[in-house]
Amino acid sequence: MENAQTYKEKSASTFNKQAANYDSTYCGRHAQMLYSHVMDTMGRYEFQNVLDVGCGTGNVLAGVLKKWNVSAAGIDLSDNMLDIAKKRIGEKADLRKGDSENLPWESNMFDMVICTDSFHHYPNPEAVLSEMKRVVKPEGKIIIADPWLSAPFRQIANLFMPLCKDGDVKIYSCNDLRKLLQGSRLNLKSWEKSGKNAFIAVIGICPSGIVGV
Numbered sequence: 376m377e378n379a380q381t382y383k384e385k386s387a388s389t390f391n392k393q394a395a396n397y398d399s400t401y402c403g404r405h406a407q408m409l410y411s412h413v414m415d416t417m418g419r420y421e422f423q424n425v426l427d428v429g430c431g432t433g434n435v436l437a438g439v440l441k442k443w444n445v446s447a448a449g450i451d452l453s454d455n456m457l458d459i460a461k462k463r464i465g466e467k468a469d470l471r472k473g474d475s476e477n478l479p480w481e482s483n484m485f486d487m488v489i490c491t492d493s494f495h496h497y498p499n500p501e502a503v504l505s506e507m508k509r510v511v512k513p514e515g516k517i518i519i520a521d522p523w524l525s526a527p528f529r530q531i532a533n534l535f536m537p538l539c540k541d542g543d544v545k546i547y548s549c550n551d552l553r554k555l556l557q558g559s560r561l562n563l564k565s566w567e568k569s570g571k572n573a574f575i576a577v578i579g580i581c582p583s584g585i586v587g588v
């Protein structure tokens with residue numbers, strides 16, 4: 376496996392280049408197919424504020440702010456993606472440049488953390504989940520939407536990921552996600568497919584003392 380920094384550099388460079396035309400790229404179109412399902416899933420829960428990890432050009436946050444009277448924050452590794460998000464959303468969201476492994480917010484701040492089509496870029500997914508858990512309130516929810524492939528296509532794709540120039544790390548099965556959560560005091564509340572090539576998972580926090588999925 377390449378080192379974590381290499382994956383992050385590839386992701387930042389890819390999305391810096393793609394930013395201006397992101398909505399018409401393969402990645403952009405894949406993400407767009409998820410937006411309404413992500414928002415429907417968010418709508419199942421009460422929330423006053425939300426953090427979008429890997430927010431890209433701010434498409435989801437723009438939709439959230441249009442639909443709900445909530446406060447919003449976002450973080451992304453790519454300057455150019457974030458610049459577009461800032462133009463799109465302006466002062467209405469707290470948008471910061473940074474790495475999902477080190478979220479620059481205080482603990483227990485958010486009712487909801489969302490992550491659309493970004494999780495498969497993370498070389499240290501446990502570290503990201505741990506940060507998401509830190510910033511979300513005990514009753515809050517983490518919603519991850521990401522690419523999905525059936526076996527054996529997933530295994531084959533995962534073999535070639537280190538060669539990919541876009542900084543993709545891994546396509547997760549439901550079981551892979553469960554394994555990542557094991558022992559983390561995070562609890563997989565639901566996992567559903569979204570279209571043919573994606574999933575949406577809702578993750579909650581286990582009450583103190585109860586560990587498992």
Ligand SMILES: C[S@@+](CC[C@H](N)C(=O)[O-])C[C@H]1O[C@@H](n2cnc3c(N)ncnc32)[C@H](O)[C@@H]1O
Pocket residue numbers: 383386387390402403406407428429430431432433434435450451452453456473474475476490491492493496497
């Ligand atoms: C396919 S885009 C998805 C953008 C947006 N969530 C959407 O749905 O349109 C993936 C995004 O994840 C960001 N990203 C990748 N690795 C990251 C990391 N370690 N920390 C923060 N953002 C990251 C990329 O810069 C890119 O903007």
